[in-house]
Amino acid sequence: PLHDVSKSSRQLWYERTDDANKTIGYGCSWALLGCAGILDNSAEFRVQELELQTIQLQSEVASLRTQLDKCKQDQRQALNPQDLEAGADELFKKIKDDIASFRMDEAKKKAEEFRQKYQSTRVAKRMDQVQRELAIIGSAAGELKVEKWLQGSTAMNEGKVTLLVFFEEWCPHCKREVPKLQRMYTNLKSKGLNIVGLTKLSKSSTEPVVMDFIRKEGLTYPIGKDDGSLSKRFAIRGIPAAALVKGGKVVW
Numbered sequence: 001p002l003h004d005v006s007k008s009s010r011q012l013w014y015e016r017t018d019d020a021n022k023t024i025g026y027g028c029s030w031a032l033l034g035c036a037g038i039l040d041n042s043a044e045f046r047v048q049e050l051e052l053q054t055i056q057l058q059s060e061v062a063s064l065r066t067q068l069d070k071c072k073q074d075q076r077q078a079l080n081p082q083d084l085e086a087g088a089d090e091l092f093k094k095i096k097d098d099i100a101s102f103r104m105d106e107a108k109k110k111a112e113e114f115r116q117k118y119q120s121t122r123v124a125k126r127m128d129q130v131q132r133e134l135a136i137i138g139s140a141a142g143e144l145k146v147e148k149w150l151q152g153s154t155a156m157n158e159g160k161v162t163l164l165v166f167f168e169e170w171c172p173h174c175k176r177e178v179p180k181l182q183r184m185y186t187n188l189k190s191k192g193l194n195i196v197g198l199t200k201l202s203k204s205s206t207e208p209v210v211m212d213f214i215r216k217e218g219l220t221y222p223i224g225k226d227d228g229s230l231s232k233r234f235a236i237r238g239i240p241a242a243a244l245v246k247g248g249k250v251v252w
Contacts, residue, residue, distance in 0.1 A: 084118065084120075084121055085121050085122060085123065087117070087118065088114065088117075088118035088121040088122075088123040088124070088127075089123050091110060091113065091114050091117075091118065092114065092123050092126065092127055092130075094110055095107050095110045095111055095114065095127075095130060096130070098110065099130070099133075099134075099252070102251070102252060104134070104137050104138075104251075104252070107134060108134055108137075111127070111130065111131050111134055114127055115127075115131070129235075129237050129238075132235040132237075133235050135235070136233075136234065136235055136250050137250055137251065137252070138249060138250065138251075139249065139250050140248060140249060140250075141156055141162075141245040141248055141249060141250050142156075142233060143155070143156070143157070144156045144162075144164075144196065144224075144230075145229070145230075146198070146224030146225055146226060146227075146230070147224070147225045147226065147227040148224065148225045149222065149223075149224045149225075150199075150207065150210060150211060150214070150223045150224060150225060151211075151214055151219070151221075151222060151223040152220075152221070152222035152223070153222055153224075154194055154196055154222045156194075156245050156248070157248060160192045160193065160194040161192060161193055161194065161244065161245070161246045162194040162195075162196060162244070162245040162246075163181075163193065163194070163195045163196070163242060163243075163244055163245075164196050164198060164230070164234065164242060164243045164244075164245065165177075165181060165195060165196065165197050165198065165240065165241075165242050166198050166199075166226070166230075166231060166234075166236050166239050166240065166241040166242065167197060167198070167199055167239055167240050168199055168200070168201075168202055168203070168205055168239055169199070169205055169209060169210050169213040170203055170204060170205060171239050171240065173239070173240055174239055174240045175217075177240050178217050178219065179217065181195060181197075181221070182217065182218065182219055182220065182221070185220065185221045186220070194221075195221040195222075196221065196222050196223070196224065197219065197221060197222070197223035197224070198223070198224055198225075198226040198230055198231075199223065199224075199225060199226065200225070200226050200227070200228060200231065201225060207225075210223075234250070
């Protein structure tokens with residue numbers, strides 16, 4: 001009997017041990033299934049990241065292709081100097097037309113386009129002066145200070161539109177324009193137009209010579225001697241030249 005009891009105890013222990021092993025085995029199986037689920041989610045996230053990276057790379061490739069096409073176009077233009085000069089000349093004329101029509105914003109945009117495309121052309125030398133003139137558009141005009149008034153006197157802050165005309169009596173182009181300016185002044189003075197003639201008495205000019213020129217041409221608008229500061233402020237490099245001031249700002 002003792003032998004039987006002992007045997008029964010061993011069998012019971014084996015059975016319990018077997019049950020425990022099965023329970024552990026089931027637990028490990030579920031744990032492994034859970035790990036597999038986590039691995040599946042990580043793989044899915046990784047795929048999404050790769051897809052996003054692919055989209056980004058495709059966008060960068062497209063951008064590089066666009067830049068390459070532009071470089072090729074620039075090279076083609078550089079290889080054809082005649083077409084390059086023709087394009088520069090055409091754009092320069094459009095800029096001058098915009099300025100003449102007071103489309104200053106459009107002129108500035110085209111001037112920037114010219115700077116980027118045609119800076120190496122012969123036309124660029126003429127464009128340099130235009131760009132200097134455009135740079136002062138919209139800036140404060142300041143006070144109208146002259147070295148000496150040769151005829152009359154005026155200011156730019158009297159609420160009028162002021163046309164500054166830079167001239168010399170020896171300049172043939174200036175002489176051609178002076179009668180037109182006088183007619184304009186006569187017709188529009190009562191409507192608020194102010195015209196000011198400015199001379200530096202350069203070359204052979206003297207004050208008596210200019211005064212004789214004023215009388216001969218019958219000029220009645222104010223004329224002053226510029227010591228060079230006004231010419232510099234309004235980016236004047238040649239004559240005849242003009243600048244238009246309104247509301248204290250340079251508008252043309």
